[in-house]
Amino acid sequence: MAQAVRTIEMERRSAKRRRVTGRFALYAIAASAGFLAAFPFLWAIITMFKEDQDLYVKANNPFWFNKAPTLEHVRFLLFDTNFLTFVRNTVIVGFAVVLVTLAISLPAAYALARLGMKWGERMGIGIFLVYLIPPTLLFIPLSRVVADLRLQESLWSLIIVYPTITIPISMWLLMGFFKSIPRDIEEQAMVDGYSRIGAVTRTVVPLVFPGIVAVVVFAFTLSAHEFIYALTFNKASAVKTIATGVPTELVRGDVFFWQSLQAAAVLVAVPIALAFNFFLDKFITGFTMGAVKG
Amino acid sequence: MTTATTPRQPRYLLDNERVLAPLFMTPAVLYIIALVGFPFVLSIVLSLTDATVGNPTYDFVGLETFRRILFDDPVFRTALWNTFVFAVIANVLVVVLAKALAMVLVSDFRGKWFVRFLVLLPWTAPVSLATITWLWTLDSIFSPIDWVLRSVGLLDGNIIWLGKQNLAMSSVIAVHTWRIVPLAAVIMMAGLTSIPQEIRDASEVDGAGFWRKLFQITIPLMAPIIAVAALFGLILTITDMSVVFVLTRGGPTHGTQVLSTWAFFKGIEGGSLGQGAAIALFLFPVLVAVAALILRMARRREVL
Incomplete structure (x- = not known):
């Protein structure tokens, strides 16, 4: 009887673990899909506010404003x-x-x-x-x-x-x-x-x-x-x-x-x-x- | 007092289905005939002539144009091959990625609305503008991908994504895939939601794991709609010209030329209407085959 209870308990725990991994995988895939899909646009949004002297310097971090953004x-x-x-x-x-x-x-x-x-x-x-x-x-x-x-x-x-x-x-x-x-x-x-x-x-x-x-x-x-x-x-x-x-x-x-x-x-x-x-x-x-x- | 007994008797001429149906259909049919049917016939006629923009006299030359583009035009053969390669590789990737994406997008999670908006961007943005963001992302000097690779020490100098044959091909395929995955995912979401909840519950009760459910329940039940999504993707890749036009203009040295861009460069920019029309017509048999497949799949779906 105790044996059976323990098995059920273990089953339940492994099911829960599977759900947690499932949730984690879900968020991971959703986040990376969103990032991959939007990446060129994100890069475009950063680019559109950059100064020439910032944009056209090969060593500059392209994802950051090395000079103040401009409109x-x-x-x-x-x-x-x-x-x-x-x-x-x-x-x-x-x-x-x-x-x-x-x-x-x-x-x-x-x-x-x-x-x-x-x-x-x-x-x-x-x-x-x-x-x-x-x-x-x-x-x-x-x-x-x-x-x-x-x-x-x-x-x-x-x-x-x-x-x-x-x-x-x-x-x-x-x-x-x-x-x-x-x-x-x-x-x-x-x-x-x-x-x-x-x-x-x-x-x-x-x-x-x-x-x-x-x-x-x-x-x-x-x-x-x-x-x-x-x-x-x-x-x-x-x-x-x-x-x-x-x-x-x-x-x-x-x-x-x-x-x-x-x-x-x-x-x-x-x-x-x-x-x-x-x-x-x-x-x-x-x-x-x-x-x-x- | 007698009217109430015969409510089905048409009181107005337009209540008669025999009159109303043709009347309602005629504008659509005429429109399609005038602006799809007629130009289609005209494109066959053009392909059998040596018409140019400067001299649109439609002198009949038979199959001479086809002979010339098939045997004397190496670029045409490259374009034919590239069209095929792009469509097949891009759509294998599309099916796998869209399936995964659709499964994510039908489940509930926080921030779903925002993820869906991001994921749909590639498809909802006008193709030529979306491709422009890629043109800049793949820039020969300032590509941010190169910058990342350089800063982790994997790269010295630049990759020059669009300047080398294989890389340019891969870039075009990647952009096509990126653009069509959202559409295919939307189509597959419709398929996923149509799987009866009882079947899913039953498999849950039976203790089937994720992969088992995927391969033994979801994929077999969704096979027809997966096929529909793939075939739509195929049509989009085969017929699209803006990705290649904006990204590489068919270069380097015609390395990424496809039938649609080559038809444009020959027929519109080069002015050889006959040759351009003939090149574009090579798409037609492929499209007919694709159409036949789509219809078969659609039929099977109704049987389900």
Whole structure:
């Protein structure tokens, strides 16, 4: 009997030890993952406040301020470069793309999720496949199309072309959200005398609102990320976006404005990452729901 | 008094599904046809011509362009090989690291929100800007990695990460991996949370240890979604050009050139539209294969 009690006691203790090691490993992995992921940005944050005479001395500790930190390079970025123009262009293009994306993908996603088309399923897969014809394959022919439409060197080229990237993924996400809402809700509204569109806008759209917000964030960030089309269509600085303007304009010949470059990366990456982080759970639910049959 | 008995009778034309469905689908379909379908066909047409930016007359030359890039263009072969190497190595690393990361991120711990924010930075930052932070981290003179190695006495001078063939390749692979791990981890988190709690509890009661649970329960149950994450990663690496473009511009001497950058340098900067289009088209068979795999995996997931 005492023997048995002792064994149980030992079992319990080893289980506890295993849990403690587990917790320790968890924190260790979490901390190192966070550090590895953020390292270049941490280095960028330190760099952006450094004096030239501090930064360009090989023996200086790169992770510390050997001279007092300065805001000069951030000021240079904001007022002596076209950075703010790039920001403005990115925001304009982003909002326009969001509008086009919603206008086109909301009804289409509803139709795919609800309107029981025979070819609905196949259509959904087809749209998913569009995602596999990436900008890399299309930028050369589209450069001709954009040139023939006289849209090169203008933000319109990007506003028209970017929805090809955002629509498929948004439809996929929204389809999942529509499927997650019981049909009875809108059918009840229709029984109550609303037209189908009236029923949908009054009952279903408010319910998929989280999904719509997710699509807004997603479409906006995707267009802020895009690189190839922006590089191909727009070469004048007045119509560049952040993604292309910063790497191409803050380098003059062989001279890199390192502090300002890093400041630009940090000032853009951090807000976008914050927004994204906030909506991460929506993406995860949307992603799984899109795969579930309605 | 009769209306109440027939609530399903469409009262408005737009209540009819046969009218509404096509109406709702048409804009999306037209958009995709005009700006994906048509350019795709145009890229095939271009690849069969000798069109250049200065002379876009589309003279038909048949498969001559393909013959020329396959046999007379050593850079193309390097680019093809590099695309393959980058994608495969980066994604093996991505799967392993993302799996570990996903397991950490689904558990509860203090400061989780902050860790998640840090971990997502590489994916949420615009690629070209994220790569710029690396360009500076791997600087030939002022790289902080070199500084650390120097101060612990492991290095004399500089490594010059981006100036030597193998190091430049490794750097590009590392940056790709760094960037895609967060996305793959997010996808896998969705898979992890879908494993029924009963199964996990049962294995706990049976006294299964960490590694046993990992290899006999989590990984087999998650296999389909791991595959989905890997395939998304593959697409991202195969089609991305900004990492190479910003980090090395394909150098040193075309050592890190990939299909997408080479297509850009030939087709847009060099102006040979036909050749550029042909180079980019080499991506397509790979993408179709990847797509077929993704769809098979997605099907299997629904069976589960």
